[in-house]
Amino acid sequence: MNLERADALAAEYVLGTLRGRARSRFERMARTDRRLDAALRDWEERLLPLAEAAPEVAPPPRVWVAILARIGGAAAAAAARPSFRQSLGLWRALAVAGFAAAFILMVVLVRPAVERPEQTIVVLLAGPDAKPALVASADLNGRYLTVKAVTPVELAADRALELWALPEGGNPRSLGLVSAAGVARVALPAPAGAALARIPTLAVSLEPKGGSPTGLPTGPVLYTGAVQRLY
Amino acid sequence: MAIDPAKQLERNARLMELLARTALSDQRAFAELYRLTSSHLYGAALRILRDSAAAEEVLQESFVNVWHHANSYVSGKSQPLTWLTRIVRNRCLDQLRRKDVDTVAIDDEEESVTIADEGPSPLEMLVAGADARAVKACVEGLEAAQKQAIALAFYQGLSHSELAAHLKEPLGTVKSWIRRGLERLKACLDGVGLAR
Numbered sequence: 001m002n003l004e005r006a007d008a009l010a011a012e013y014v015l016g017t018l019r020g021r022a023r024s025r026f027e028r029m030a031r032t033d034r035r036l037d038a039a040l041r042d043w044e045e046r047l048l049p050l051a052e053a054a055p056e057v058a059p060p061p062r063v064w065v066a067i068l069a070r071i072g073g074a075a076a077a078a079a080a081r082p083s084f085r086q087s088l089g090l091w092r093a094l095a096v097a098g099f100a101a102a103f104i105l106m107v108v109l110v111r112p113a114v115e116r117p118e119q120t121i122v123v124l125l126a127g128p129d130a131k132p133a134l135v136a137s138a139d140l141n142g143r144y145l146t147v148k149a150v151t152p153v154e155l156a157a158d159r160a161l162e163l164w165a166l167p168e169g170g171n172p173r174s175l176g177l178v179s180a181a182g183v184a185r186v187a188l189p190a191p192a193g194a195a196l197a198r199i200p201t202l203a204v205s206l207e208p209k210g211g212s213p214t215g216l217p218t219g220p221v222l223y224t225g226a227v228q229r230l231y
Numbered sequence: 232m233a234i235d236p237a238k239q240l241e242r243n244a245r246l247m248e249l250l251a252r253t254a255l256s257d258q259r260a261f262a263e264l265y266r267l268t269s270s271h272l273y274g275a276a277l278r279i280l281r282d283s284a285a286a287e288e289v290l291q292e293s294f295v296n297v298w299h300h301a302n303s304y305v306s307g308k309s310q311p312l313t314w315l316t317r318i319v320r321n322r323c324l325d326q327l328r329r330k331d332v333d334t335v336a337i338d339d340e341e342e343s344v345t346i347a348d349e350g351p352s353p354l355e356m357l358v359a360g361a362d363a364r365a366v367k368a369c370v371e372g373l374e375a376a377q378k379q380a381i382a383l384a385f386y387q388g389l390s391h392s393e394l395a396a397h398l399k400e401p402l403g404t405v406k407s408w409i410r411r412g413l414e415r416l417k418a419c420l421d422g423v424g425l426a427r
Contacts, residue, residue, distance in 0.1 A: 011413040016279070016324050017384045017391055023328060041308065046420050047385065048313045051320065053360030054278050054386055055350045056270035063273075063287050064265060070291070071258075071298045 003035070010039035014047050060128040062221050065203055069164070069217040072171045120230045121192050123202045125223035133223050134178065136163070136202060138192035145175065145186040152181035153222075158209045164217060166201040166224075177211055178204065199227055242267075246311035254302035261298055268312065269294075272319045279323040279388035289322045327388055353382035369419035377412030380405055 001009075012018040013026050030036045119140035124132040136147045147163065155161065161180055164172040176186040188195040205212070206219035246267065252260030269290065276286040296318060304314050351359065357378065361370035370378065376398075383389045383397065391409070395402040 007417075008410060008413070011417070012409065015381065015384050015409070015413065016320070016388050017394075017409055019324070019328055019390050023324070043417075044313060044317055045309060046417065048316045048320070049310070050357060050360035050385065051275050051316050052271065052312065053351075053356040054271075054275045057274040057277055058270045059273040059287060059290055063269070063291050064262075066291050067265070067294045067298075070295050071261075 001036075006033075006036050007039045007043075010036065010043045011047075013040060014043040062128055062224060065166070065201075065224050066217075066221045068166065069172050069203070069205070069221060072216060119193070121196055122228045122230060123225040124228075125202060125204055125225040127223050132225075134204060134225075136186075136225075138188070138196070140193040141191045143188050143191060145188060145192065146183060147178040147186055148183045149179065149181050155180040155206075159219075160207050160209050160211055161204050161222070162207045162211050162217070164203045164205060165196065165199045166203055167199055172203065172217055174212065174215065175202070177207075196227055201226055243310055243312070247306050250297075250301050250304050250311055250314075251306075253298065254304070261294075261301075264297070265294060268315055271312070272315060275316065275386075276319055276323050278386050279320070280326060281387075285326055286323075289319060289326060293319045293322055323388060327390070353386040354379055356386050357382040366420055369416055372419055373412050373415055374408075377408045377415070380408040381412045381416070384409065 009018060009022075009026055010030075013023065013030075018026055026036075030040050121138045121140065123136040125134040125136065126132045132150050133153060134147055134149055136145045138145045145163075153161065161178050163175040163178050163186060165175055166172050175188070178184045178186060202225055203217070203221050204223040205217035205221045207217070208219075212218050246264065249260045249264040249267070253264055272293065273286060273290050276289045277283060280286045280289065293315075297315065304311065309317075357370055358367070361367045373381070380394055380398065383394055389397060391402060391406055394400075394409075395405045398405060
């Protein structure tokens with residue numbers, strides 16, 4: 001291949017018009033041909049900075065959660081401090097959470113106070129539209145999480161919803177499967193207060209029937225929610 | 232849309248540092264890198280793929296890839312954002328490739344291409360991008376048809392055949408616009424000494 005031809009191919013590769021088999025062939029050749037690789041780098045430096053002119057669009061938060069789940073950790077709290085636009089969804093979710101909290105508090109307060117007030121943990125799990133899909137709650141000393149589907153989730157017969165705890169700086173831990181409609185009880189390894197002590201976030205992923213075969217989320221993360229402590 | 236060169240240098244230095252720390256498995260640095268670049272990269276992917284689910288997938292795959300291969304970034308070789316853009320764009324183009332497996336087959340198809348018309352047009356982006364990079368004269372030196380074809384291919388990921396359908400011109404004409412446009416762009420950019 002002469003130099004001119006190599007340069008023309010590199011240009012169309014970076015521009016994006018080199019497609020199909022020609023594209024893969026070019027990639028393979030550039031890996032071993034230093035001249036071709038150099039032409040490619042030069043074109044990338046010429047054209048790719050122009051891509052910065054495309055308008056920025058904030059990706060939905062679930063993308064970051066899914067990335068974290070896949071790299072096996074959660075810098076979640078320090079993570080992507082949301083921009084104002086992104087945080088609108090979060091605020092909406094928090095507003096809903098606030099109402100839920102107020103409602104639960106009301107229930108707690110209206111009840112005859114025989115003992116000390118109940119201490120509750122609540123997690124509103126919402127998708128990208130910030131509408132809560134599932135609500136998880138537990139007594140501080142309870143050994144299980146009650147997970148209720150607020151709106152029934154459409155689920156193929158061979159799929160399941162799996163609930164995950166996303167600790168700060170550690171792998172997601174499966175808490176168990178939850179049902180797509182109605183109420184599920186998920187057993188906790190310790191009283192809820194302790195089991196969720198260092199868990200800022202819960203997430204629900206779509207998994208094969210029976211749950212993730214790997215022990216880490218394998219499917220898309222559908223819902224996430226902050227762990228709220230009502231005490 | 233002009234980018235202050237001093238700010239640009241500062242940002243590049245910051246991104247380089249974050250990439251270096253990511254290569255050492257520093258999750259906080261990685262999170263910050265995501266925070267600073269994801270909107271830019273997602274916006275670019277969305278333009279090319281015109282499908283938010285596909286763009287999300289590309290972004291996810293790209294950052295998982297960055298996490299595992301941040302150590303392959305060589306700071307002297309390319310700008311950090313250019314490096315990230317390359318990863319994302321190549322994944323996007325791979326996705327498109329999967330859609331039109333055999334480009335020869337669709338070359339004759341008169342398929343109409345719908346293009347998102349919100350926000351700036353590809354042509355406006357090209358001019359704005361060139362302006363920001365002080366290479367405006369080079370982009371303006373292109374013939375109108377060349378500029379249009381290059382902008383649509385670059386920002387919207389249109390293939391030769393899609394360009395031909397969209398611009399209602401024969402495939403050969405479109406190909407030569409692109410080829411000549413790129414040649415002219417190169418001659419001009421290399422002449423002015425591209426900002427690196």
